[in-house]
Amino acid sequence: MEKHLHEKSGSFTHKQDDKLDKACHMPSPKCTDVDVKSADTETENREEETEKTEESPPCDPEYSLAKVSEEIDRFLSTPSGKSDDSVTKEIPNFVEKFLDLVEAKIVNYGSGEGPTKWSQNPDGDASFLEALDRISKLTTPSGDFESESEHASSLNRIGSVLQKAMSFLEQEFRSLLEDSRCFDPDQCDSSKTKQDSDRCVLPSTKSESTGDVDFPGYSNDVVSDLSRIAKAMIKAGYETECCQVYVIVRRNAFEESLNRLGFEKLSIDDVQKMQWESLEREISTWITTFKQCATVYFSGERNLSLAVFSDHPSIAPSLFGNLARGVVIQLLNFAEAVAMTKRSAEKLFKFLDMYETLRDMVPAMDGLFLDESACELKAEISSASCRLGEAAICIFCELENSIKSDTGKTPVPGGAVHPLTRYTMNYLKYACEYKDTLEQVFKDHQKVERVDSASKSEYEISSQGNNQVEAQSPFSVQLTRVMDLLDTNLEAKSMVYKDLALSSIFLMNNGRYILQKIKGSNEIHELMGDQWCRKRSSDLRQYHKNYQRETWSKVLGILRDEGLNVNGKVSKPVLKERFKSFSTMFDEIHRTQSTWVVSDEQLQSELRVSISAVVIPAYRSFLGRFSQHLDPGRQTEKYIKFQPEDIETYIDDLFDGNPASSTGRRKP
Structure with a gap:
């Protein structure tokens, strides 16, 4: 008999070539307790053992995985070290049989159909994991036999089978x-079996901070x-491999x-x-x-990691934290890239939307991460x-620079609201919808603000009802600066109009537009x-008075009594000139101011x-007192072109922005 056989009875003989032949043949357990006497006696025992093995029926239930597992459990439960008779604890023969059966089970798994072989036989899966x-316990036995060189091949065999098993589990x-993931929301709502085995969500899983999360x-x-x-992989010492697979797959799933949400990784x-x-759409x-991740994805991902690694609670938070951090950093890189783009006014609102998203999502993520990661x-x-x-x-x-740089000298036709006013006020209206954020x-x-101590004191306002002085907030100060700059700019633009009345209309139009925008927000x-x-x-009231003075005070001056009486009598030539002057002036005003624009209906x-x-009462009074001094007929028609009702009709034509023809005798 060859010398590589163990010299102690019951030692494990490792012959790789005939391991499959042994899969269904197990030597009698009594052989494991024979004492070592001599090389000849051992040879005889081995020959008898071979004969008995050849006579054993194949695949005897007595030697099933469950049966051999019992032997393994008894072996593992035996105290380590030397026994009472000072015989070193050894690896028995049935370990080889156990390894053969496990290896055969791995091969059997590999022959299954479909990418996933697991869970086709739940009872078998459980026994396999127990095996x-x-x-795993055999690879780290206690005692001193592990150090003996004659057991190296046996231990290598055990390690090899364990590695094959771990490789299989890693693949599964x-x-x-x-x-096993489901992407169809309709399918994810199904619950056709009593065990809900085909469901894609787990509504019973709860998060401490967010309630029910799938x-x-x-x-x-x-x-x-x-x-x-x-659990099996980590217990066997394959934590790194298990975690690596989990992180890679879940990172890809997150991508x-x-x-699917449309987010694209951009440099x-x-x-x-x-x-x-295009960038606006990307934002x-x-x-x-970002909102979906913070409120849905991260909660579900955290629950999944806690459930998968439920037996190792210290692993799950780290895996989830690293995964989530990678996603958050990717999202934040985009935000910082956007902040670095060239500044322009239309970008303000999207920038503020992004700012609010980041601000509001921090509380939503509280409790999901470890303190350090958080x-x-x-x-x-x-x-x-x-x-x-x-x-x-910035x-x-x-906006200040935009107002300052708008120094155009071309007047707006008809004294209408200037485009700068419309732009500025609409911009401020939308900006102030973000008032709290700003x-x-x-x-x-x-x-960042350009507000020194002098400007701060300039914008202090008194609190009503007391003598305290309350400083405006930084944003309120900035808003006041913009409004003052706009007023200054509009005052300069009003000087472009040669007609002072039209200048007043321009200031009135723009002032009214500004006031209405502010009252409407x-x-x-x-x-x-x-x-x-x-x-x-x-x-605005002062602009109105200025307009009245520049336009209608001259008209009313014509309708005064002064200068009509000569030697106690009404002078017809002077009276005729008065009526003629009134008609000419009113006709000119009507023709000119009908082209002026007042868009605010009120x-x-x-x-x-x-x-x-x-105008109408003054004209009616003047007409009533002096029209009889003119000769009836052609003379009256020649000099009196308007009746009071005509004046009222023509006044209603003013400020429509439409050129009007001469008033003529009467408006049809």
């Missing part, structure tokens, strides 16, 4: 993660299988989810080169994606928010305050009413 647990773990596309059974495999150069229309997609992510988010906030402030402050941004970045009105609005209304009506109120 792997026994092999990957297949379950990759092939797993991301896995059924109860699949998550249970994943957990069992993960797929982001792609800084890509973002810098994009046209604003909208980014906002949707602090790191919050710092990253705060940095991106800061960049967006600074960019938003864009808003550029207040926060300006407060956090006061150093609670946000701006709150920032500017009632005191500012009252001052603006007072300015202001237009107020102007017409005020004109009628001063």
Whole structure:
């Protein structure tokens, strides 16, 4: 008999070539207790053992995996070290049989159909995992036989089978993660079996902070299988391999989810080169994606990791934190790239949308990460928010430069609202819809503002009802600066009109437009305050008076009595000249001011009413007192072109912006 046989009875003889022949033949257990006497005696025993083996029926149930497992359990439960008779504990023969059966089971799994072989036989899966647990224990036995060189081949055999088993489990773990996800929302709502095995969500899984949160596309059974495999691999010392597979598959799944939302990974150069229309769409997609991740995806992903690694609670938070951090950093990189793009006024609102998204999503993610990871992510988010906030402030402050640089000398036809006024007020109206956000941004970045101590004192306002002085907020100060600059610009533009009456109409139009915009926006009105609005209304009344004085005071001067009486009698030549002058002047006013524009209907009506109120009574009185001094007939018709009713009709033509023909005798 060859010398590689163990010299102690019951030792494990490793013959790789005939291991499959032994799969269904097991030597009698009594052979394991024979004492070592001599080489000849051992040879005889081996020959008898071979004969008995050849006589054993193949695949005897006595030697099934369950039966051999019992022997393994008894062996593993035997105290390590030397026994009472000082015989070294050895690896018995039935371990080889056990390994053969496990190896055969791995081969049997591999012959199954479909990418995932697991869960086709739940009872078999459970016994297989139990067997792997026994092999794992055999690789790290206690006692001193592990150090003996004669057992090296046996231990290598055990390690080889364990490695094959772990390789198989790794493949199954990957297949379950990759092939068991559901992307169809309709399918994910189905629950056809009593065990809900075909469901794609797990509504019973709860998050401490968000209530009921589903797993991301896995059924109860699949998550249970994943957990069992993960437990087996980690227990066998394959934690690194298990975690690596999990992270890779779930990272790829996350990328797929982001792609389905339309989010595309873009470099800084890509973002810098994009046209604003395209970038605006990307920003909208980014906002949707970030909100979906923070409120849905991360919660589900955290629950999945906790469930899969439920037996190792220290692993799940780390895996989830690393996965989520990678996604968040990718999203934040896009935000910072956007903040680096060239500043322009139309970008303000999207920048603020992004700022609000980052601000509002931080609380939504509270409780999902470990303290260290949470602090790191919050710092990253705060940095991106800061960049967006600074960019938003710079864009808003550029509005000042836009107003200052608008020095065009071409008057707006008809004294209408200037495009600069419309642009500025609409811009402010939309900006003030973000009032709270802009207040926060300006407060956090006061150093960006160009407000020195002198300008601060300039914009202090008194609190009503007491003598305290309350300083305006940084954003309110900035808004006041913009309004003052706009007023100054409009005053300069009004000087372009040679007709002072039209200049007043221009200021009235623009002032009224500004006031209506402010009163129509609670946000701006709150920032500017009632005191500012009252001052603006007072300015409008003064513009109105200026218009009346420049236009109609001359008309009313014609209708005065002074200079008509000569030697106590009405002078007909003077009277005729008065009627003629009135008709000519009114006709000129009608023809000119019909082309002027007052687009605000209320202001237009107020102007017409005020004109009628001063002109018509004066004309009616003058006509009533002096018309009889003219000869009836042709002379009266020649000099008296208007009746009071005609005056009222023609006044209603003013400020329509439509050129009118001469009034003639009467308007049809």
